[in-house]
Amino acid sequence: MSEHAGVQSDLPKPRIGTMKAALVLVAAAAILGFPFAVDNYTLHLAILSAIAVIAASSLNLVMGYVGKLSLGHAAFFGIGAYTSALLSVSAGVPSWLAMLAAAPVTAFSALLIGPIVLWLRGAYFIIVTLSFSMVLQLVIINWVDFTNGPMGILGIAYPSIGSFEFSSKASYFYLVAAGAVVTIWCIRRLMQSRTGRAFEALRENENVAMSIGVSKLHYSLLAFCIAAGFAGFAGALYAHYVSVITPEMFGFDVMVGMLVMVAVGGKGTLSGPVIGAILVTFVPEQLRLVKEFRLSIFGIVLMLSVVLMPNGIASLGPTLRGYWERWRRS
Amino acid sequence: MTTKADLLQVQGLTKRFDGVTAVNSVNLEVKQGEIVALIGPNGAGKTTLFGMVTGFLKPSAGKVYFRGADITRMPPHRRGLLGIVCTFQKTAIFPDVTVLQAVRMGQHRKTSAGVVDALIGSARHQREESATKARAAEILDFVGLGACADQRAGSLSYGQQRLVELAIALAAEPELLLLDEPAAGLNATESAELANVIRAVRDRGTTVFLVEHDMSVIMGVCDRIYVIAFGEKIAEGRPEEIQKNEAVIEAYLGSAHVAA
Numbered sequence: 001m002s003e004h005a006g007v008q009s010d011l012p013k014p015r016i017g018t019m020k021a022a023l024v025l026v027a028a029a030a031i032l033g034f035p036f037a038v039d040n041y042t043l044h045l046a047i048l049s050a051i052a053v054i055a056a057s058s059l060n061l062v063m064g065y066v067g068k069l070s071l072g073h074a075a076f077f078g079i080g081a082y083t084s085a086l087l088s089v090s091a092g093v094p095s096w097l098a099m100l101a102a103a104p105v106t107a108f109s110a111l112l113i114g115p116i117v118l119w120l121r122g123a124y125f126i127i128v129t130l131s132f133s134m135v136l137q138l139v140i141i142n143w144v145d146f147t148n149g150p151m152g153i154l155g156i157a158y159p160s161i162g163s164f165e166f167s168s169k170a171s172y173f174y175l176v177a178a179g180a181v182v183t184i185w186c187i188r189r190l191m192q193s194r195t196g197r198a199f200e201a202l203r204e205n206e207n208v209a210m211s212i213g214v215s216k217l218h219y220s221l222l223a224f225c226i227a228a229g230f231a232g233f234a235g236a237l238y239a240h241y242v243s244v245i246t247p248e249m250f251g252f253d254v255m256v257g258m259l260v261m262v263a264v265g266g267k268g269t270l271s272g273p274v275i276g277a278i279l280v281t282f283v284p285e286q287l288r289l290v291k292e293f294r295l296s297i298f299g300i301v302l303m304l305s306v307v308l309m310p311n312g313i314a315s316l317g318p319t320l321r322g323y324w325e326r327w328r329r330s
Numbered sequence: 331m332t333t334k335a336d337l338l339q340v341q342g343l344t345k346r347f348d349g350v351t352a353v354n355s356v357n358l359e360v361k362q363g364e365i366v367a368l369i370g371p372n373g374a375g376k377t378t379l380f381g382m383v384t385g386f387l388k389p390s391a392g393k394v395y396f397r398g399a400d401i402t403r404m405p406p407h408r409r410g411l412l413g414i415v416c417t418f419q420k421t422a423i424f425p426d427v428t429v430l431q432a433v434r435m436g437q438h439r440k441t442s443a444g445v446v447d448a449l450i451g452s453a454r455h456q457r458e459e460s461a462t463k464a465r466a467a468e469i470l471d472f473v474g475l476g477a478c479a480d481q482r483a484g485s486l487s488y489g490q491q492r493l494v495e496l497a498i499a500l501a502a503e504p505e506l507l508l509l510d511e512p513a514a515g516l517n518a519t520e521s522a523e524l525a526n527v528i529r530a531v532r533d534r535g536t537t538v539f540l541v542e543h544d545m546s547v548i549m550g551v552c553d554r555i556y557v558i559a560f561g562e563k564i565a566e567g568r569p570e571e572i573q574k575n576e577a578v579i580e581a582y583l584g585s586a587h588v589a590a
Contacts, residue, residue, distance in 0.1 A: 186449060193448030193455060194441045194462075201435040204424035208495075211384065211417075212502045213410030213439040222445070268426075 031177045035170035043169045049281035050176035051238050054183045056261035056273035058230035061187060063259075064267030065196065066223045067203030068118070072129030073231055074255035075136045080106045080232025081239035081249055082140065085153040088240075095159040099236040106232025107225045114221045130255075137250035152246030156239050176237050180274075183230050188270055190226070199223050203268075264305050266312020275313050336395070337362045337506055337537050338383065338414075343392035345378050352378040354561040355392065360506065365528065365538045367552040369545075369572075371581055375561040376541045377419060380510055383539070384416040385409045396506070411439055413505030417512065419541075423494045425484025429475060432483045432494060433466035436501025466501060473497045473527055489520045493527075500531065507531060509540035513547045525551045549573070557581065 035043055059073045080102040087098035117128045140147045147153070158167045159175070166172050190196050198219045201209035206216060239245045248254070257280060265276025283301070287294040309315060338360040345353040353375040360366045370376050381387035383394060385406035394402045401409060424432040441462060447455040470476045473493045478486060483494050492512065499507060512528070513521045525547050532538055542548050548555065549569045557565040557572060559581040565572060572578055 189448050189451070190445065192459070193445075194438065194443045194458060195445050195448055197431070197435045198438055200427060200431075201424060201438070204426060204432075204435075205422050207386070207406075207418065208422045208424065208498065209435075210406040211410050211415055212436050212498065213407050213415075215407045226445070 031174075031181075034177075035173050040169055043173055045281055045285055047169065047173050047176050047241060048238075049278045050173070050180045051234050051241070052257075052261060052277035052281050053180040053274050054176075054234035054237070055231050056258055056265070056277040057180075057183055057187055057270075058227040058234065059258050060262045060267055060269075060273040061190075061199075061223050061227040061230075063262055064269070064272070065191060065199045065203060066220055068220065068224075069126050070129045070224075071126055071255055071259070072113075072117075072132040073227070073258055074252075075133035075250055076106050076110060076228040076231035077235040077238070077254065077258075078133075078136070078140070078245075078247075078249040079109050079228075080235030081245045082147065082153070082235075083232065084236035085156045085239045085245055086147070089153055089156055095157045095240055096161060099159055099233070099240060102236035103229040103233040106235070107229035109232075110225045110228030111221070114224045115217070118217060118220045118224060133250050133255065134252075137247050140247040140250060147247070150247060152244055153239075154244050156243045156245065158243075159240055172241055176241070179233065179237055183233075184270060184274065186230075191270070195219070195222070260302060262312075264302060264312060266309075266314030269312065269314040272312045272314035279313075336360070337397060338539065339395040339398075340379075340383065341393045341395070343379065343382055343394065344390050345375070345382060345387065346390045352561050353382070353558075356558060356561075356563050358556050358563065358566070360537060360539045362537055363532065363535070364553045365532050365540070365551055367548045367555045368539070368541045368558065369543070369548060369555060370558040374558045374581075376558060377510060378561075379558065380416075380508065380541050384414070384508055410502065413439070413502075414508065415439075415499045415502045415504035415506075416508035417495045417499050417510060419510040419514065421488070421491050421495055423483050423491055423498060425482070427483060428480050429470065429483045429486070429494055429497075430463070430466050430479040433469055433497045433501045434462045436498035437462045437465060437503075439502045466497075469497050469500050472530070473500070474523070489516055492516065492520075492524075496524075496527065500536075504536055507536050507538045509538065509542075511541055511543055513542060513544040516544075518546070521547050 034046065038046070055073070055077050058076075059070070062068050062070045062073070083105045084095075084098040084102040087093040087101060088095045093101070113132060117125060117132065120128055141150050143149070158165050158172070160166065166175050191199070198209070198214045201212070201214050202216060202219055210216060235249070261276035261280045262273050263276070264279065265274065266272025284294060284298050287297055290297060305313065336359045340356060340358045342355045342357060343353060344351065344355050356379060358368075368376050368379065378387060382389045385401075385404055385408075389402060392402070393400055396409070396412060396414060401412070401414075404412075424435055427435070441458045443452065443455040443458050446452070467476070467479060470479055473496055475490060475493055475497060478490060483491065486494060492515075496509075496512065509528075513524055516524060521544055528538055528540070528551050552569055555565075555567065555569055555572045556563060557575070557578050564577045564581055565575045567575070
């Protein structure tokens with residue numbers, strides 16, 4: 001049976017394989033050449049958007065694939081940032097090690113909070129996840145001895161490997177770009193597997209999913225922890241880039257930003273959060289010319305895009321292809 | 331275990347909702363390789379009884395045994411893993427994925443690759459990926475949806491969606507397939523095709539227990555029938571026996587049924 005399928009799929013493979021390889025090469029060249037082609041400010045935005053790509057892609061795992069609208073995701077971004085910052089500044093752990101530790105620590109925090117929130121449905125889940133990040137923000141603000149309270153943590157060092165320090169913008173860009181590529185690659189692998197199908201089964205119909213043997217708690221918790229791990233990693237990358245973090249990282253603004261990235265880009269798709277993250281990072285900056293109207297215009301653009309493309313910008317491709325095929329046939 | 335052993339056994343199963351007894355102390359059993367139907371007039375408690383077998387409803391009293399093991403308190407997904415797979419009265423599928431993908435999702439129970447397998451692309455992961463794809467295509471051909479494999483499941487016609495639902499359940503290769511009114515809303519031709527599919531499913535080794543309204547489906551397909559009315563079992567037997575049974579005729583036609 002499987003041999004038969006293998007033979008069939010072998011036939012068209014070489015051409016697709018070559019195209020894919022070419023695409024990967026072009027993308028790699030674009031990433032490598034990017035720092036040389038743009039000014040420092042654009043590079044700064046690119047670094048922020050690559051971090052946003054990781055955060056938004058991880059939120060998409062819960063929101064787009066398992067179908068649970070979590071408003072607590074900014075908290076995981078914040079937990080990762082604080083974990084890495086505290087480890088390196090207060091405990092003196094090397095930056096690179098602190099950053100690597102941020103992901104598992106954040107995933108573990110999701111493992112603790114997950115069983116409490118994940119059995120809640122719909123609006124209850126949304127409200128409780130939101131309260132979770134708000135409560136955590138209050139703890140960070142008030143536990144001054146441990147977190148330095150509202151002043152935040154200063155002087156978070158750049159990571160370094162041996163004698164090489166990622167202190168230049170170009171080197172940090174390569175670091176976050178690699179992080180983003182690894183994240184997307186992992187999520188892609190995961191979604192094209194038994195685990196990913198269980199995630200999507202839960203999103204599509206919980207009862208049918210349970211009927212065929214998918215444990216709701218097991219798989220939603222798994223997605224929640226993996227997503228938190230990546231969000232924590234993104235938070236660590238952010239902390240060591242800007243070198244200063246404050247409790248505002250847990251705030252509503254950060255959360256809404258992530259949500260908009262996923263919704264506008266297209267939830268439940270691999271490219272959606274990438275498109276959304278880049279757009280949400282860059283577009284408001286380009287609107288600086290119009291000063292105080294900046295965010296209002298951005299808001300209108302977002303509203304229009306959600307109304308006109310409810311499935312996100314990533315859905316535009318398949319839709320256009322559909323029109324094209326229909327036009328060609330007629 | 332012999333082939334005629336009880337696969338499913340229900341003992342004294344009772345469900346009360348706020349004082350209303352929907353199902354009252356029902357006993358029944360389904361043997362390996364049988365097609366057994368549960369019928370009864372509207373509001374007889376069929377779906378409630380069914381829900382307690384699938385695990386979506388908790389019984390007020392009584393026991394459910396599968397292969398002799400007590401599963402009364404087992405959650406639905408654990409029953410699913412054991413091989414008790416159900417379909418629902420209102421069509422329930424995975425609408426926003428392709429038909430092929432939906433059926434692949436159904437094979438969760440028969441596969442075992444985990445997160446690490448997926449990330450490193452282990453041999454098990456690769457074997458299962460190609461096997462599930464091939465198996466899903468085979469099941470779609472079996473239910474007659476081979477041509478729809480790449481369409482969005484939610485875009486199919488009502489009758490086709492009912493077949494997708496069946497295909498998802500079959501993909502789990504159930505030991506016991508529970509169907510809740512599979513012929514609801516189907517026309518005569520579709521019902522006849524469904525009856526053929528159910529028979530073929532049994533011939534492939536799956537035991538079938540179904541709740542049904544449509545008598546034409548029942549009579550042609552079932553080995554045995556249980557009849558319930560007002561939450562109580564009123565008859566059991568072979569289709570031709572049930573057709574002649576006085577109590578059943580009374581319950582369905584409602585004539586002079588005042589005893590309850």
